[in-house]
Amino acid sequence: MARMVGIKDVARQAGVSVGTVSNVINRPDLVSEQTRTRVQAAIDLLGFVRSESARQLRAGRSRIVAMLVLDMANPFFVQVARGAEREARAAGLGVMLCNSAQDAAEEAEYLSLFAEQRVRGVLVTPADPTGANLAALRRREIPFVLVDRSAPVGECCSVSVDDVAGGYLAADHLLDKGHVGLTYVSGPMHLAQCRDRRTGALVALKDRSLPEDALTHIEVPRLDVDAGRDAGARLLALSRRPTAVFCANDLLALGVLQALYAADVAVPDDVALVGYDDIEFAAAAAVPLTSVRQPAVQMGRTAASLLLEETGDDADTHTHQRVVLQPELIARESTGHASRR
Amino acid sequence: MARMVGIKDVARQAGVSVGTVSNVINRPDLVSEQTRTRVQAAIDLLGFVRSESARQLRAGRSRIVAMLVLDMANPFFVQVARGAEREARAAGLGVMLCNSAQDAAEEAEYLSLFAEQRVRGVLVTPADPTGANLAALRRREIPFVLVDRSAPVGECCSVSVDDVAGGYLAADHLLDKGHVGLTYVSGPMHLAQCRDRRTGALVALKDRSLPEDALTHIEVPRLDVDAGRDAGARLLALSRRPTAVFCANDLLALGVLQALYAADVAVPDDVALVGYDDIEFAAAAAVPLTSVRQPAVQMGRTAASLLLEETGDDADTHTHQRVVLQPELIARESTGHASRR
DNA sequence: GCGCTTGCATGAATCGTTTCAGTGAGGCAA
């Protein structure tokens, strides 16, 4: 590969100094019309592309914000990322999207990578239950915003959806349908999402004076369709098969649904099922899935804009915020809701 | 933010020269045990993180490969990306994943960004029908590999799945079930995927001595669930409603399925339906979807490994390759295949 | 004509690494 053409080559070609070329690119108003066109011609002729690494070396930080999500295979996070990206790009920043796959070690590796890249900031849905990764981030003075997780006030910014409320919505909806107990299928309880949604369900039980043990719990190690299938199998093996199931996300619910379907258990007649996230595929499932909708795109947008505020020019006036959005129940056939026609 | 600690600070702290610190980091075998531990201690003490931009400025190129896919909301591409990432990271490179959203302008913007970043290479599923974006890439001498699209031999590397064969599989399967005509639902025909899958279907018709016009075509502008719903509505409005439908991908098929379901048209009894990609959600659909499976992860892995070969140390011996993988039909209930029990 | 301002252009210094030609010190053979 031929040597890259640099700003110097352009300067020589146009017969001006390097400073002037730089000005043409970055502050064109400081340069006379005539010079500007001459330099621009040289740029086009030589096919000059400025080196981002050189600029950021000088600037001390990059023009990229990183986003680290729990599971890229989950369309919910893709939505969140879309919102964040839109916001960041509007501000002239690039987004680097990465997948921790719910693994703390993977997460740590990515965070190191981000540190080396001197990213502007990080949008992260933490996977590390110990919090050590976030502590490292703070130690390195890299601004970050928690996504889909709320932070103690003042520590950092966070944008989340009220998971207790969401859990309540789901459970309340099932209890409305006459069920007197329910099974909660979740991923690992060290994930706040899984914990809080259960808490919400418990509150709903309590509001109806039902005992805590009216909620049985099936915990699987991951939050995906495969794990959902496993959970479904375990459900079916229970001595007293539940009549109402609430899953911590739609992927789990789809897996459970498949397992029930394969075992000829009718949904919603034998078992009512509620998911969480309301991903696009929930409505297209074997039985359209009742689900708790989260404002995913808005969450991404808000998170990005908080980060931009924190890392922007008026960063000194920034105070950490804790934004909590509200979920919404979308009732469909999996809980006997007549959605057709 | 306090000034970043650099290699110089470490050197001063450890009482050695900058060159030695660099050696400790990059070629530890050149440094004596004793010095190494002293430098390492200084690094840990000061919390030194090396600046990736400075390294790449020196190296002339970055340690990142970019991946530009047509649609991140399509789990198929997420799978491909997963394969590519695994391969790249095994080779010590990072992956920057971006979404052109089937938009040529967006694609062009990303490619410029990649050029500024001096990425090692690009894995791209082109969205630009004119080929201008790829031409620009070639002009800038950025190595790239086409993904899910085959290239004329010798121009560049490509990894694709035989779409003609896939189209044939789908159509042949439907014709096997006794249908004597079918409707093809696709995205824009400037996408090779959409064209080739239709070609395959036509071959299948011809093999059975059926006329070309036994294939009707519904074209929608995008390849997502929404567009599928529209296509479904258009299907239902046809004067002679088809009995067999083949969709260019699973998202379209899921959309069509929803539309049929909402109109009380039974699948597969009234209409048989075949999708493409065999995404995870195909099996969990309202009626489990017969689909043409593509080896997505393998495609990503192969593409990344071709790119690594092209940009590696033995790049001079590299010749462009055109890898074509084979698809596989997965029969499920949407074509009357009894999958239960 | 003198002093001032304004508008443009200059080019050296800087960012934080890597690399490489040198510098010494010490060991070993003749």
Next chain:
DNA sequence: TTGCCTCACTGAAACGATTCATGCAAGCGC
């Protein structure tokens, strides 16, 4: 002792942009 080699380390020169103090010329008012 001399010459030669190896080993460990040094420090200056890149890499390619941005920035900023500086210079120069033209325009203006008095």
